[in-house]
Every structure is written in structure tokens, then in C-alpha cells.
Amino acid sequence: MLISEKLPSRFDAVAQFVTGVIDKLKPLGLSMEELFDVKLCLDEALINAVKHGNKFSPELQIEARIEVSAGILTIEVKDQGEGYDFTKIPNPTEEDNLHRNSGRGVFLIKKHMDKVQHFDCGRIIKMIKFVKTPGLKG
Amino acid sequence: MICFVEGEININNSPELRKAFDGLITKGEKKVIVDFSAVSYIDSSGLATLIEMFQRLKQKGGKLRFTNMDQKIRNVFEITKLHKLFEIFDTQEAALNDF
Numbered sequence: 001m002l003i004s005e006k007l008p009s010r011f012d013a014v015a016q017f018v019t020g021v022i023d024k025l026k027p028l029g030l031s032m033e034e035l036f037d038v039k040l041c042l043d044e045a046l047i048n049a050v051k052h053g054n055k056f057s058p059e060l061q062i063e064a065r066i067e068v069s070a071g072i073l074t075i076e077v078k079d080q081g082e083g084y085d086f087t088k089i090p091n092p093t094e095e096d097n098l099h100r101n102s103g104r105g106v107f108l109i110k111k112h113m114d115k116v117q118h119f120d121c122g123r124i125i126k127m128i129k130f131v132k133t134p135g136l137k138g
Numbered sequence: 139m140i141c142f143v144e145g146e147i148n149i150n151n152s153p154e155l156r157k158a159f160d161g162l163i164t165k166g167e168k169k170v171i172v173d174f175s176a177v178s179y180i181d182s183s184g185l186a187t188l189i190e191m192f193q194r195l196k197q198k199g200g201k202l203r204f205t206n207m208d209q210k211i212r213n214v215f216e217i218t219k220l221h222k223l224f225e226i227f228d229t230q231e232a233a234l235n236d237f
Contacts, residue, residue: 015150036179036210043181047149093219099193101186104218108182111217 001028001136003066007046009054009079014046014062021066028068029135037112038073038129042066044105045077045125053079053123068133075127083121139167140230144176147184155184159191168200171233175206180214192224201225203233 003021007013022039030038046062054060060080067074090097092104106125110116115128139162147155162170172188192202204226207215215221227233 011149015148033210039179040181040214043148047181047183098219098223099189101189102182104182104185107218108214 001066001068003064005064007062007064009050009056009058009060009062011047011050014043014050017064018042018046025066025068025073027135028133030073030131030133034129034131038075038131041109041112041127041129042075042077044109045075045127048105048125049077049079049081052084053081055081068131068136070133070136071130073129073131073133075129076124078120078124081123083123086118086122139169140171140173142173142176146179146181147177147187148179148181149183152183152187155187156190159194163194163198166198168195168198169203169237170195170200171203171205171230173206173230174204174208174211177207177211180211185214185218185220188224189220201237203227203236205230205233 001024003024005017007017018039021042022035025035025038046064049062050056054062063078065076086106089106090103092100092107097103109125109127113127113129117126118124119126143155195202202224204224206229207226212226215224215226225233225236227236
């Protein structure tokens with residue numbers, strides 16, 4: 001299964017898209033826990049793309065691609081922003097950072113996905129999760 | 139004061155949660171329990187809103203407690219180590235007894 005879409009840089013568009021993706025994934029037989037993880041990571045990646053990547057610019061779009069094959073779910077989110085140094089994200093679990101009200105998105109993605117990669121100066125995040133897909137045909 | 143939150147705590151409805159909490163602060167509530175038994179999902183924006191609530195209540199000399207989280211929601215708090223910041227209880231009774 002392949003879902004590919006371009007989204008405007010708005011939170012409401014993200015919410016609608018994510019709901020649609022989860023609805024399409026449910027019949028494939030992923031567990032409730034797997035669906036939670038996928039929803040969370042897709043949400044976090046898209047929210048980051050809107051807020052930090054494209055900075056809510058109505059002129060910039062986000063590309064989202066979700067592919068599911070037997071046992072592997074791959075998510076790729078791409079923004080059109082200036083990029084960032086993804087190696088310099090502070091650890092939100094350190095004592096000094098616990099009270100901060102931001103900075104947990106990428107951390108949550110890394111903890112809920114099996115593999116996470118960054119490309120194009122941080123404009124692209126690719127996430128892979130090994131899932132059960134008993135309902136996937138072909 | 140025991141508050142019940144239902145559904146998702148995410149970037150789109152966090153403002154609504156914040157506004158409801160503002161109402162409690164204005165009324166002078168100092169002991170607030172948030173019951174998570176009907177919460178199905180939380181993202182980092184939701185966590186941020188809860189941190190803000192915690193800090194605002196603390197500034198007023200109040201205390202915030204969370205109860206009845208399902209394991210998936212609890213995992214999000216534990217993974218982010220926010221279970222060290224927040225007081226999380228299995229039941230409302232345990233949270234009330236702790237005040």
C-alpha cells in the first residue's frame with residue numbers, strides 16, 4: 001500500500017491527513033499499539049515540518065509518503081524549509097530540559113520507530129517500523 | 139477538583155485544554171486531579187500543555203496530579219521521563235490521599 005500526498009503548512013491539514021492514514025492502515029491488521037506509534041510519529045514529523053521546517057508559510061508545502069509492504073512500514077516527510085542540524089537536538093530527558101515545553105518530537109519518533117534517518121539537511125525524515133500486516137494482500 | 143479529559147490531547151485541542159485550565163486557576167483551585175481514563179492519545183504538544191499547566195499551578199502554590207492512565211499513555215510519560223516531573227497515580231483515591 002502506498003499513500004502519498006502534498007500538504008499545506010497548517011496543523012488542521014495535518015490532522016485530517018493523519019486521520020485518513022490511520023483509517024487506511026487499520027484494515028491491514030496492525031495492532032492498536034502499532035497504530036498508536038505510527039500516528040504519534042507521523043503527527044510529530046508533520047507538526048515539525050509545519051512549525052519548524054516551513055514555519056507555517058502558506059507558500060511552502062510538505063510531502064508525506066507512507067508505504068506498507070509485508071512487515072515493513074515506511075514513513076517519509078519532507079518540508080521545503082531551510083533545514084537544520086538534526087545532530088544538535090537537546091536531549092529532552094536531561095534534568096535541565098524536563099521543564100521545557102518543546103523539543104520532544106524527534107525524541108518520541110526515535111523511541112517509537114525501529115529506524116530513523118535524516119536527509120537533505122534535516123528537511124527529510126525517514127522512519128521505518130516493523131509491523132504485523134495480516135490484512136495486507138499481495 | 140477532579141477533571142476528566144476525553145479523547146486526544148494534541149496540538150489541535152491543546153488550546154481548549156489550556157483555556158479550561160485557565161478557568162480553574164481563575165477560580166483559585168489549588169488541588170487539581172486530571173483523570174486520563176478516557177484519554178486515547180497524547181503528542182508532544184499535549185505534553186507541553188500539561189507542563190505549562192503544572193508550572194502555572196505551582197506558581198499559585200497549587201498541586202497537579204494525574205490518574206488512571208492506560209499503559210500506552212503512561213509509556214509516553216515514562217519514555218520522556220516526565221513521570222519524574224508529574225505525580226502520576228493509578229487511581230483517584232490514591233491521588234486524593236496524597237494531597
